[in-house]
Amino acid sequence: MKKTLPWILFLWIALVIWGAFKYAPLAEGFIGDSSRILFFHVPMAWGAFVGFIAAGIWSARYLFGNRDPRHDRAALASIEVGLIFCILATVSGAIWAKVMWGTYWNWDPRQVWITVAILFYGAYLALRSAVQDRQTRRRLAAAYAILGLVVAPFLFFILPRMTGFTLHPEPVVNQQGKMEMNPQILHVLLLGSSGFTVLFFWIHNLRCRLEDLAESAMFPSQGAHNDR
Amino acid sequence: MSQDISIWTTEALAVFAKEWRCELRTGYALNTLGLFAITTLVVMSISLGHLGIASTEPTTVLPVLLWILLLFAVSAGLPRAFVFEEESQTAIALRLSARPSSLFCGKLAYSFSVVLALEIIVTPLFLTLMHLKIETMPVLLFALVAGGYGLAAGGTLVAAIIAQARSSTTLFSVLALPVLLPLLVLAIEITRSAVAGDPAPIASRQLLLYDGSVTIAGLLLFPAVWNP
Amino acid sequence: MALQSPVSLSFQGLYRNFGRLAVLRDISGSVSAGEILLVTGANGSGKSTLLKCLAGLLAPDLGSIKYWEVGQEFTTAERRLRLGYAAPDLSFYDELTAEENLDFFARMRRCPTQRPRELLDRVDLPGGRMGHALSSGMRQRLRWCWALLHRPRLLLLDEPFQNLDEPGCRAATQLLEEHLANGAAVVANPGALDLPYVTRHLNLDN
Structure with missing residues (x-):
């Protein structure tokens, strides 16, 4: 599985790239080919969201479980990979916004959300670097990640009301519950989002294994501890 | 059961009383918070009065300024609730004698009372200096009490987290902002309604929900943050 | 065992x-x-x-x-x-007197109200002295009192x-x-x- 997954993933993402440029038609109301960036922008924003949730869940498992350091490392890896997805989603979104709306940044609700997410990820990493003792660091970081997960839903309710309007295209399924998207575009979007989710967990897994190795190299005498 | 609750309340009250006794003998928190808030207020008033924003766009800008003022005054004073316990090493004695839940509630009650005292000093001054007219007073009072409680609850938990880190007071603003942002947006919205004279039912309910969520998160997370 | x-x-x-x-x-x-x-x-x-x-x-x-x-x-x-714990890094509130310190912790530990007084007499420590004014020997006596508060x-x-x-x-x-x-x-x-x-x-x- 470890050997074949990268190849499956490689083909999967290649298929997404092919689909984005050759299979899906241009969306109506978009300038030029600009709609094609969405096939990467939306999955990356989705990956950032997955990272946020995953960090919260692993932190809770660490804090309220048996304090297994591996759970904390998994939470940290989710934050790190999630932060990269966040930045890529922000940049790709800003490029697209420049083409479509004539400005890189206009404090659209979703832009506010991703800014707060980046601030949160940054604060989490700042907290970790400010605590010397490893156990204390894990405990405090886990508590903070869970706190972030508790308050995040409020932004979803509040922000759209705050700015009143959004320039973002209608969600995939609009309020009437009707699919208004071209089915081919939808296919590529779904393929992309699921592919990027797997990509997220693949990078995440590599990161965790690397950290586990570094840990056991640093404390060879406590092998039992790491295998727990 | 009811006996347990009464003992628990006695403990929380003992923490509350201890905090205020120390505070009244040093006057640290109230001096810092009060002076910080008043200085900022005077600076705002002088610079804004000069620009004339106060008379042209009162409802949009001024509620924002009031809450930013409160947020930063709180960031200057609240972290002390736990930072000084760690710095003066009294945290050890507390860890070995107080039940975490009653300690958290005592500290929270103290922080809330400090924020209320701050609001009692600052808000009338703000309204007078900025020439801001409030149409519905009860709505403003609700925003101050429920918003102040949210600031105290989120702030107390974040203070408990950063107290065990290095350079903790600078870290407080970094960590508190993403957590307190939803509260800030809601409190500003309700304050705007108070200025404009319309009731703010949705935002009020969401603010209460925020307060409740943060309190529950605090009670669940605090024991894990406080104790190894 | x-x-x-x-x-x-x-x-x-x-x-x-x-x-x-x-x-x-x-x-x-x-x-x-x-x-x-x-x-x-x-x-x-x-x-x-x-x-x-x-x-x-x-x-x-x-x-x-x-x-x-x-x-x-x-x-x-x-x-x-x-x-009960007594160590050099155990400290008490500077803004409270020795007795107020013990009273506070006695309440947190749910022990009888006369207990702090009793212990202060045992180690011969003036209860009215403020925390910041205690000498290092007095602090050590206070640590002993604190450690034994709840028996x-x-x-x-x-x-x-x-x-x-x-x-x-x-x-x-x-x-x-x-x-x-x-x-x-x-x-x-x-x-x-x-x-x-x-x-x-x-x-x-x-």
């Missing part, structure tokens, strides 16, 4: 690192009522760290600590609130006689003897003093 003894503490295979530095490596021991476990070792051998782990102020990276009182086992959170079954003492003058040492030794009637103690760095009832030894060197 003396499970029915008034108190019993045992720890197995404790490890604790600070960063890359291994301070505790596979430390085991036990103590029960009427006994003193004397912890010895060079500076930096981890005596204070061991006491902090036993007190529940540090979690060991690995290993288990078990604590019983009269056949009932207690969790770490419960043990933390039941034991714990287990005492963890790190440098218990530092800065104490002769009457202070005598009062402290007497308090310790009374405690041992049905309690246990773990002592590190006792100084030059001869301790009664030392029945167990734990050397942390190597």
Whole structure:
């Protein structure tokens, strides 16, 4: 599985790239080919969201479980990979916004959300670097990640009301519950989002294994501890 | 059961009383918070009065300024609730004698009372200096009490987290902002309604929900943050 | 195993690192009522760290600590609130008097209101003195009072006689003897003093 997954993933993402440029038609109301960036922008924003949730869940498992350091490392890896997805989603979104709306940044609700997410990820990493003792660091970081997960839903309710309007295209399924998207575009979007989710967990897994190795190299005498 | 609750309340009250006794003998928190808030207020008033924003766009800008003022005054004073316990090493004695839940509630009650005292000093001054007219007073009072409680609850938990880190007071603003942002947006919205004279039912309910969520998160997370 | 003894503490295979530095490596021991476990070792051998782990102020990276009182086992959170601890890094509120400090902690520990007064008299400490005005010897006496407030079954003492003058040492030794009637103690760095009832030894060197 470890050997074949990268190849499956490689083909999967290649298929997404092919689909984005050759299979899906241009969306109506978009300038030029600009709609094609969405096939990467939306999955990356989705990956950032997955990272946020995953960090919260692993932190809770660490804090309220048996304090297994591996759970904390998994939470940290989710934050790190999630932060990269966040930045890529922000940049790709800003490029697209420049083409479509004539400005890189206009404090659209979703832009506010991703800014707060980046601030949160940054604060989490700042907290970790400010605590010397490893156990204390894990405990405090886990508590903070869970706190972030508790308050995040409020932004979803509040922000759209705050700015009143959004320039973002209608969600995939609009309020009437009707699919208004071209089915081919939808296919590529779904393929992309699921592919990027797997990509997220693949990078995440590599990161965790690397950290586990570094840990056991640093404390060879406590092998039992790491295998727990 | 009811006996347990009464003992628990006695403990929380003992923490509350201890905090205020120390505070009244040093006057640290109230001096810092009060002076910080008043200085900022005077600076705002002088610079804004000069620009004339106060008379042209009162409802949009001024509620924002009031809450930013409160947020930063709180960031200057609240972290002390736990930072000084760690710095003066009294945290050890507390860890070995107080039940975490009653300690958290005592500290929270103290922080809330400090924020209320701050609001009692600052808000009338703000309204007078900025020439801001409030149409519905009860709505403003609700925003101050429920918003102040949210600031105290989120702030107390974040203070408990950063107290065990290095350079903790600078870290407080970094960590508190993403957590307190939803509260800030809601409190500003309700304050705007108070200025404009319309009731703010949705935002009020969401603010209460925020307060409740943060309190529950605090009670669940605090024991894990406080104790190894 | 003396499970029915008034108190019993045992720890197995404790490890604790600070960063890359291994301070505790596979430390085991036990103590029960009427006994003193004397912890010895060079500076930096981890005596204070061991006491902090036993007190529940540090979690060991690995290993288990078990604590019983009269056949009932207690969790770490419960043990933390039941034991008595005195160490150099234990401090009190500067803005409160010695007696107010003890009163506050007595309320948190749910013990009778006259208990602080009683202990202050035993160690001959002026209760009205503000925390910041206490001399180092007085602080040490206050630590003894604080540790014994709730009549714990287990005492963890790190440098218990530092800065104490002769009457202070005598009062402290007497308090310790009374405690041992049905309690246990773990002592590190006792100084030059001869301790009664030392029945167990734990050397942390190597």
